[in-house]
Amino acid sequence: xxxxxxxxxxxxxxxxxxxxxxxxxxxxxxxxxxxxxxxxxxxxxxxxxxxxxxxxxxxxxxxxxxxxxxxxxxxxxxxxxxxxxxxxxxxxxxxxxxxxxxxxxxxxxxxxxxxxxxxxxxxxxxxxxxxxxxxxxxxxxxxxxxxxxxxxxxxxxxxxxxxxxxxxxxxxxxxxxxxxxxxxxxxxxxxxxxxxxxxxxxxxxxxxxxxxxxxxxxxxxxxxxxxxxxxxxxxxxxxxxxxxxxxxxxxxxxxxxxxxxxxxxxxxxxxxxxxxxxxxxxxxxxxxxxxxxxxxxxxxxxxxxxxxxxxxxxxxxxxxxxxxxxxxxxxxxxxxxxxxxxxxxxxxxxxxxxxxxxxxxxxxxxxxxxxxxxxxxxxxxxxxxxxxxxxxxxxxxxxxxxxxxxxxxxxxxxxxxxxxxxxxxxxxxxxx
RNA sequence: GUGAGCGUAGCUCAGCUGGUCAGAGCACCGGACUGUGGCUCCGGUGGUCGGGGGUUCAAAUCCCCUCGCUCACCCCA
Numbered sequence: 001x002x003x004x005x006x007x008x009x010x011x012x013x014x015x016x017x018x019x020x021x022x023x024x025x026x027x028x029x030x031x032x033x034x035x036x037x038x039x040x041x042x043x044x045x046x047x048x049x050x051x052x053x054x055x056x057x058x059x060x061x062x063x064x065x066x067x068x069x070x071x072x073x074x075x076x077x078x079x080x081x082x083x084x085x086x087x088x089x090x091x092x093x094x095x096x097x098x099x100x101x102x103x104x105x106x107x108x109x110x111x112x113x114x115x116x117x118x119x120x121x122x123x124x125x126x127x128x129x130x131x132x133x134x135x136x137x138x139x140x141x142x143x144x145x146x147x148x149x150x151x152x153x154x155x156x157x158x159x160x161x162x163x164x165x166x167x168x169x170x171x172x173x174x175x176x177x178x179x180x181x182x183x184x185x186x187x188x189x190x191x192x193x194x195x196x197x198x199x200x201x202x203x204x205x206x207x208x209x210x211x212x213x214x215x216x217x218x219x220x221x222x223x224x225x226x227x228x229x230x231x232x233x234x235x236x237x238x239x240x241x242x243x244x245x246x247x248x249x250x251x252x253x254x255x256x257x258x259x260x261x262x263x264x265x266x267x268x269x270x271x272x273x274x275x276x277x278x279x280x281x282x283x284x285x286x287x288x289x290x291x292x293x294x295x296x297x298x299x300x301x302x303x304x305x306x307x308x309x310x311x312x313x314x315x316x317x318x319x320x321x322x323x324x325x326x327x328x329x330x331x332x333x334x335x336x337x338x339x340x341x342x343x344x345x346x347x348x349x350x351x352x353x354x355x356x357x358x359x360x361x362x363x364x365x366x367x368x369x370x371x372x373x374x375x376x377x378x379x380x381x382x383x384x385x386x387x388x389x390x391x392x393x394x395x396x397x398x399x400x401x402x403x404x405x406x407x408x409x410x411x412x413x414x415x416x417x418x419x420x421x422x423x424x425x426x427x428x429x430x431x432x
Numbered sequence: 433g434u435g436a437g438c439g440u441a442g443c444u445c446a447g448c449u450g451g452u453c454a455g456a457g458c459a460c461c462g463g464a465c466u467g468u469g470g471c472u473c474c475g476g477u478g479g480u481c482g483g484g485g486g487u488u489c490a491a492a493u494c495c496c497c498u499c500g501c502u503c504a505c506c507c508c509a
Contacts, residue, residue, distance in 0.1 A: 309509025
C-alpha cells in the first residue's frame, strides 16, 4: 500500500480492550438502575432533520450555530448528526403517538452524539451520552425521582466526591424580566467586566453568571439570583424538589449561577460536577423542559431529563469499580505436548458450558512462558493438561495467587472454580 | 473561531550551542531453569528521528511550509 496510513477523524477515538470492559460495565449499571426505576430503552436515529435541533436546542446557541455536523443528503434535505438526544426523543414521542400510552414514560438511552468542536481535555467530536427522560409528569416528584435515579447510578459506580448543583431557571415568562434585572444590576459596572461579558450584557446576560473570570464572578455575585425574580409557580416547584431530595438524603447544593446551554430548559436545572475533570468538570447536565414537545407541534406534555457524558464518566471512575471490572476471571488452559493439543479445546468448551470463563493457550509457547504470561495478564488459575494428566484423566490446576497446585478429575474443575475464595484483584499495570 | 506548547522504537523519554546521535528504561519474544510464574542475569525482534523543502562539507539537531497531537479561551457531556 502506498501513501500515509489513514487516521481516524479528529476528535474521535478508538475504544480498545480492556477499556471497553469499563464501558460495558458502566452501561450495564445504567440499564440495571434506570430499568429498576421503571425505565425502558429508546433508540432514535443518529441523524435527524436539521430543523429539529434548530427549533429545540435553540437558534442562538453555540451548539446549533457552530457545532453541528450538518450536510445535505442526495435529495438536498438538510440533515444533522445529533448533538444531543432530548430533541430526538421528543420528536419520536410525537411521531409514534407515545402520548396514547399510559403516562408517564421513563425512557433511557445510550449512544453517540456529535459536536464539531476543537478538541480539549474531556471534549470530543463524537462522544457518548447516557440519559434518562421522564415524560408526561409535571410534578416535583418527577424531578426528584429522576435525580434519585441519577444519584443511585453514581452511587452504584462507587462515586464519593461528586456534587449535584441545582438551580431554578424560572418559567419562560419570567426570563425577559430576569434578563433586564441582570442588565440593570450590572450595567453600572460594565467597565469592570471582561470583554466577553460586556458582549454578553447585550446578548445573553445570564451567561455572565457563570463566567470563569474571577473579577466577573465577584461582580456577578451582586446580581439578583434567578430564584428571586422567578414566578411563584417555579419557585414552589423547585422548593418541593428540594424537600424531596432532603427527605431522601441526596446531597446537593443550590447554585444560583448555574446556567444551561440549551434553550428549552425551564424551572429545575442541574449539573453533576467532578473535581477530577480539570477544566470541563461537568459530568452530567439536565433539567425540565415542559414546552419542548408542544413547541415541536405536539401536545402540551411536560418532561424532565438528564444526560451523562460517558467519556468523562469512564475517565474518573472510582478505582474500586475499575479494579473489579478489569480483574481477569478466566481459567487459562495450557496444553503440554501433542496429545494435549487435540483435547484442550474440547475440555475448555465443556468447562465454558458450565459457566467457567476459559482462555486456551493456542500459540504453542512453553509452559514457562505460559505461566509468565498468565501472571502478567492477571489470570488467577492455570489449568495444565499433559501426557501424565491424560493417562490419569486429571488436570493439574495451579492457583497463581495462593501459589499451590493440585491434580483433580477433569469434571471437577467447575465446582472447584466456583468454590475459589475471591481475592481482591492484583493491581494491573497501566493502560486504563 | 482565538491563543500557547509538543511531535525520536508498541509505551515513557534522553540526545546541550549541527560532526559514531540512532540510544535508555518498560513492554514483547527466547534462553540460563528440557512440564512450572512473580526475582535476577543474558540475548533477540522493533525506528522513513511526523511529512516535504531549504541552509550546510555534514541536520533528529537551524529556517520555512505542511500534517498530526495536546492544553487553554469560547461553549458544553
